[in-house]
């Protein structure tokens with residue numbers, strides 16, 4: 001077996017504990033070497049569960065450990081800039097949780113530092129690691145659904161007012177549903193379409209709850225190659241009501257996925273290939289359900305993310321989401337907020 005990259009973790013809360021750490025344990029080319037969190041109880045529980053003795057409450061203590069080569073940062077968004085810069089200045093590789101930063105200005109500083117330092121660095125846009133999405137990308141590239149004209153990505157959940165929750169405050173989260181879940185939707189559409197955004201229009205607000213960040217974001221992204229993308233992300237639609245739809249429509253058919261935009265690496269994808277010769281004035285439709293089911297091998301998307309990033313470090317490969325790519329997503333999010341505020345389209 002090949003060498004294992006020694007990983008340090010900064011912030012071992014929700015996503016790290018629920019998804020990344022359990023997956024990392026089983027990744028052949030990675031090992032968890034040290035963990036830092038501000039909460040001593042979290043550290044105690046994790047050191048017991050994973051038998052890790054190198055635990056720290058200060059970032060610099062973890063970064064001073066010469067064994068640690070790569071750091072996964074999964075802290076609340078307001079700490080991303082400070083911690084990302086510290087990791088980069090310490091000369092370690094960096095996998096930073098999404099979104100890259102609170103805003104365009106902070107994101108630019110991280111990107112510029114990463115470019116100057118030159119080590120392997122990227123953002124954890126985990127949807128790109130879903131095997132269903134990779135298959136959809138190949139199908140789109142093969143041309144089976146023709147030229148892409150319209151798309152939709154949806155991610156919703158029920159997230160009521162919670163006293164003191166960092167995600168519900170502008171100063172700690174940067175924004176609400178759009179920042180938290182919209183970043184995934186924007187990223188996966190850019191990836192599937194291999195395209196960039198030309199202009200956006202957003203209708204974003206807090207319609208149901210009383211926190212200061214948005215609980216609703218309904219957005220239009222007009223892509224440079226011409227397709228229109230719809231993104232709907234909400235904190236005020238119950239989890240069971242939303243199926244995480246991902247719909248790609250082209251001139252020869254469609255790819256319709258549900259439940260793939262999520263954390264469990266599951267969901268279904270259907271392919272529809274349609275005859276487009278002539279014009280049917282009767283507008284007759286074939287009643288054959290959702291289409292042809294697209295099979296794919298299920299895998300742990302968080303494990304795949306760590307495995308690919310570790311391989312990129314070892315072999316000097318490019319990472320799946322570069323900081324420049326994630327920077328573009330931050331700019332799109334900022335443009336959407338501006339558009340919603342000014343009630344007009346904003347060009348990137």
Ligand SMILES: NC(=O)c1ccc[n+]([C@@H]2O[C@H](COP(=O)([O-])OP(=O)(O)OC[C@H]3O[C@@H](n4cnc5c(N)ncnc54)[C@H](O)[C@@H]3O)[C@@H](O)[C@H]2O)c1
Pocket residue numbers: 010011012013014015016036037038039042074075076077079097098099124126180263
């Ligand atoms: N890719 C995904 O699927 C996904 C899912 C959820 C969250 N996230 C991202 O992960 C990050 C964390 O979200 P979460 O849901 O795990 O949050 P969380 O609140 O569940 O956990 C945050 C952890 O950070 C610790 N912490 C707080 N301040 C810290 C500091 N200054 N230094 C170090 N640790 C600190 C807390 O003690 C806690 O353990 C965010 O950037 C979020 O957008 C990604």
